[in-house]
Amino acid sequence: MSDGPAARRGPGDAWGGVRPFSIKTKLGALVVISVFITTGLTLIAVRTETELRFITVFSMIATLLLTQFVAHSLTAPLDEMNAVARSISHGDYTRRVRENHRDELGDLAQTINRMADDLEAQERQRKELVANVSHELRTPIAGLRAVLENIVDGVTEADPETMRTALKQTERLGRLVETLLDLSRLDNGVVPLRKRRFEVWPYLSGVLKEANMVASLRAGIASGSGSHTRTDVHLHLDVSPPELTAHADPERIHQVVANLIDNAVKHSPPHGRVTVKARRGSAPESLELEVLDEGPGIPRSEWRRVFERFNRGNVSRPHGPGSDGGTGLGLAIARWAVDLHGGRIGVAESERGCRILVTLPGLPSLPS
Numbered sequence: 001m002s003d004g005p006a007a008r009r010g011p012g013d014a015w016g017g018v019r020p021f022s023i024k025t026k027l028g029a030l031v032v033i034s035v036f037i038t039t040g041l042t043l044i045a046v047r048t049e050t051e052l053r054f055i056t057v058f059s060m061i062a063t064l065l066l067t068q069f070v071a072h073s074l075t076a077p078l079d080e081m082n083a084v085a086r087s088i089s090h091g092d093y094t095r096r097v098r099e100n101h102r103d104e105l106g107d108l109a110q111t112i113n114r115m116a117d118d119l120e121a122q123e124r125q126r127k128e129l130v131a132n133v134s135h136e137l138r139t140p141i142a143g144l145r146a147v148l149e150n151i152v153d154g155v156t157e158a159d160p161e162t163m164r165t166a167l168k169q170t171e172r173l174g175r176l177v178e179t180l181l182d183l184s185r186l187d188n189g190v191v192p193l194r195k196r197r198f199e200v201w202p203y204l205s206g207v208l209k210e211a212n213m214v215a216s217l218r219a220g221i222a223s224g225s226g227s228h229t230r231t232d233v234h235l236h237l238d239v240s241p242p243e244l245t246a247h248a249d250p251e252r253i254h255q256v257v258a259n260l261i262d263n264a265v266k267h268s269p270p271h272g273r274v275t276v277k278a279r280r281g282s283a284p285e286s287l288e289l290e291v292l293d294e295g296p297g298i299p300r301s302e303w304r305r306v307f308e309r310f311n312r313g314n315v316s317r318p319h320g321p322g323s324d325g326g327t328g329l330g331l332a333i334a335r336w337a338v339d340l341h342g343g344r345i346g347v348a349e350s351e352r353g354c355r356i357l358v359t360l361p362g363l364p365s366l367p368s
Helices: 011-015 023-048 052-089 104-152 160-188 200-223 250-266 330-340
Strands: 196-199 234-240 245-248 273-280 287-292 344-348 355-360
Touching: 023 052, 052 104, 104 160, 196 200, 200 234, 200 250, 200 273, 245 250, 250 273, 250 287, 250 330, 250 355, 330 344, 330 355
Parallel strands: 234 273
Antiparallel strands: 196 245, 273 287, 287 355, 344 355
């Protein structure tokens, strides 16, 4: 005989979920003690032949004192929570409520503290966004303005090398705007999925060729300005079986793979290797993707946080020559695209470097 809901409940559940130190227990104890006090004083009055009015007065005083004590134990935490909530509403996210109660007020204090932690984290991310975007915008705008001013003032001519420098700055602005648009779509949830069946090998091969082409173009533009971009990292594709197919939104999966490759290339050592693997999943048309690099890897303590927005991890800067850390949104956008498919993405165990594992569900299972 299987255990029903009643069999699975603990001893406290038989009393409607009352806990030993809950507010219900305290109020119940207050009533019981008040009755005991009144009854005891009444018995004393009967035995000592004391007038009932004196007993009534003593009983009321004792009950009021006891009620005041219990009320203070209930209202003092509420006053503290009110003060903390008022501070949070005014933008001070540093205050916390003391969690020294084992009742519903203690649960409420934990909830308020978690809310304050979340709001503090969001405020920190907002400030980081402003700082990151300001930094990212300032450099290309200043460079583009300097180039155009020199051309207008006749200091330099609009030769191909000068225009390549201007084009480089324009492309940096375009990449930043595209990232911010992806972030806006992520927040608004307005991106529909257009799933279809496609062959994995030619699709991923095209993504890798595009990544190589973009890197080569960036390198050609950057050579005139003395900066660097990663062209020394080799991209390798491993699809098994070669006729593997998947059912997903190719545009969103392109975002996932492109961002994972870009992140892996940035953190690869000179002349390193980035491998993209694709395997068949457990469900029909499902897909398992891996992106593996040979960089320093990600500490286990950062595995869950690495997909948060603006998180650049404990590695202060990429290991490639001249690479920047970006805005810290690439992996967050990759997770968002995978979540849209109902899939999973995370850091997996690896003997060397960083290994990101993506699982896509494929076709929905038919009811039996």
